[in-house]
Amino acid sequence: MIRISSSFDSGAIEVASISDKQDVARLDLRIRRDSHQDFTQWFHFRVQGVRGRACALRFLNAGACTYPGGWEGYSVVASYDRDDWFRVPTTYRDGVMSVDFVPERDSVWFAYFEPYGWDRHLSFLGRAAASPRVRITGLGSTSDGRDFDCIDVAHGGAGTKRKVWVIARQHPGETMAEWFVEGLVERLIDASDPVARAALALADFHIVPNMNPDGSVRGNLRTTATGANLNREWLAPSMEYSPEVFLVRQRMEQTGVDLFIDAHGDEALPYNFVAGSEMLPDFTERQRTEQSGFVSDFKDASPDFQDRFGYSAGKYSSDALKLASKWVGHRFGCLSLTLEMPFKDNADAPDARVGWNGARSKKLGEAILLPMLMNLRG
Numbered sequence: 001m002i003r004i005s006s007s008f009d010s011g012a013i014e015v016a017s018i019s020d021k022q023d024v025a026r027l028d029l030r031i032r033r034d035s036h037q038d039f040t041q042w043f044h045f046r047v048q049g050v051r052g053r054a055c056a057l058r059f060l061n062a063g064a065c066t067y068p069g070g071w072e073g074y075s076v077v078a079s080y081d082r083d084d085w086f087r088v089p090t091t092y093r094d095g096v097m098s099v100d101f102v103p104e105r106d107s108v109w110f111a112y113f114e115p116y117g118w119d120r121h122l123s124f125l126g127r128a129a130a131s132p133r134v135r136i137t138g139l140g141s142t143s144d145g146r147d148f149d150c151i152d153v154a155h156g157g158a159g160t161k162r163k164v165w166v167i168a169r170q171h172p173g174e175t176m177a178e179w180f181v182e183g184l185v186e187r188l189i190d191a192s193d194p195v196a197r198a199a200l201a202l203a204d205f206h207i208v209p210n211m212n213p214d215g216s217v218r219g220n221l222r223t224t225a226t227g228a229n230l231n232r233e234w235l236a237p238s239m240e241y242s243p244e245v246f247l248v249r250q251r252m253e254q255t256g257v258d259l260f261i262d263a264h265g266d267e268a269l270p271y272n273f274v275a276g277s278e279m280l281p282d283f284t285e286r287q288r289t290e291q292s293g294f295v296s297d298f299k300d301a302s303p304d305f306q307d308r309f310g311y312s313a314g315k316y317s318s319d320a321l322k323l324a325s326k327w328v329g330h331r332f333g334c335l336s337l338t339l340e341m342p343f344k345d346n347a348d349a350p351d352a353r354v355g356w357n358g359a360r361s362k363k364l365g366e367a368i369l370l371p372m373l374m375n376l377r378g
Contacts, residue, residue, distance in 0.1 A: 002049045025050060047103070047110065058097070069267070075087035116175040133189050146213040161203050163206065165255075166261045167262050179357075199376060203258065226240075231323055233322065256332065259335050266341070270347040271306055272341050276291045297375070298367070304348070305364065
C-alpha cells in the first residue's frame with residue numbers, strides 16, 4: 001500500500017489522489033501554501049511502499065504557484081536516506097509538473113531543494129560552539145517560542161575591529177542559504193586556515209544561520225508563523241509581527257555593521273549572483289567601489305560565482321528600504337549585498353546528478369571568505 005506523509009519538520013504537500021491499481025502508481029499532488037500567506041512553492045514529503053514500482057507524480061497546481069517560471073528547467077530532488085539527495089526526471093507542461101521515477105527502496109523523500117532541518121541547525125550550533133572562537137548569543141525567541149540565535153566568531157587582533165554581519169533563510173524554503181552559512185562558519189573556525197586567521201584579525205563576525213526558524217519547521221516558502229515576509233520588514237519591524245528582524249536590528253545597532261551579506265535562493269535564475277544597493281539615493285562612490293571590488297574578488301575565489309546574470313538595479317527601487325541589504329546599506333553606509341543561489345543548477349557548471357545542492361552551497365560559503373578578507377583589508 002502506498003502512503004504519502006509530510007507530518008515532519010519542514011514537511012509540506014497535499015494529496016489529491018493515489019491510484020495503485022495499474023502498472024504505474026499515479027500520485028496526484030498539490031503544493032501547499034504557506035501556513036499564513038498565499039506563497040506556494042515549497043514541498044517536502046515521503047512516499048512509502050514504492051520499491052520497484054513505476055511512480056508517476058503530478059503536481060497539479062505547479063502553474064498556479066508563486067513562481068511558475070521556476071519550474072522551467074527544474075528537477076525535483078529525492079533521497080532514500082535524507083543525506084544523499086539527487087535529481088529525478090522532471091517535466092513541466094501546461095501548468096503541471098510531473099516526475100516519473102522507479103524507486104529502488106521502500107520509501108523515498110522528495111523536496112523542492114535539499115532540506116536543512118531543525119535538528120541539523122541545532123547540531124550545527126553545537127559544533128560551532130565547541131570552537132574557542134565562537135560564542136552563541138541568544139537574541140530572543142520567535143513567535144512559536146523557538147530559540148533565535150546568533151553565532152559570534154572572534155579571534156586575535158588588537159584595537160577596534162570591523163564588524164561583519166551575515167544572515168540567512170529570511171525565506172525559510174531557501175535552504176541553500178543555511179548550507180552556505182555552514183560552510184562559512186566551518187572555515188572561520190578552522191584554526192589551520194590562513195584566510196580565516198587573517199579575516200578574524202581584522203573583524204568580528206556575527207552570523208544568524210536561520211532568520212526564520214518557525215517558517216522552516218512549518219514548511220513555509222517565504223513567511224513566518226505570523227505570516228511576515230521578513231525581507232519586507234526591515235524599515236519598521238515589530239516584536240508582535242516580525243520579532244526576528246526587530247531583534248537582529250537591535251543587535252546591529254549595538255555592534256555596528258561594516259560589511260553585510262543576506263543569503264537567499266532564486267527560483268528562476270540558474271546562477272549565483274549578488275544584488276547591491278546602488279538604487280538608493282544615498283549610495284556613495286565608496287560603496288560602489290567596494291561593491292565592484294567584492295564582486296571581482298568573489299569571481300576569482302569561486303568559478304561558481306558570476307556577474308553576467310542577476311537582478312536589474314531598479315527591481316526593488318519602490319520598496320527598497322524594506323529589504324535587509326538595502327536598509328543596512330542605507331543605515332550603516334557599508335557594503336551590503338543580497339546573495340542569490342539557484343534552486344535549479346548552476347548553468348555555468350552543471351551537475352546532472354545533484355544540480356545545485358547543499359554541498360555546493362557550503363563550498364560557496366567557504367569561498368566568500370576571501371573577498372570578505374580583501375574588503376576588510378581595504
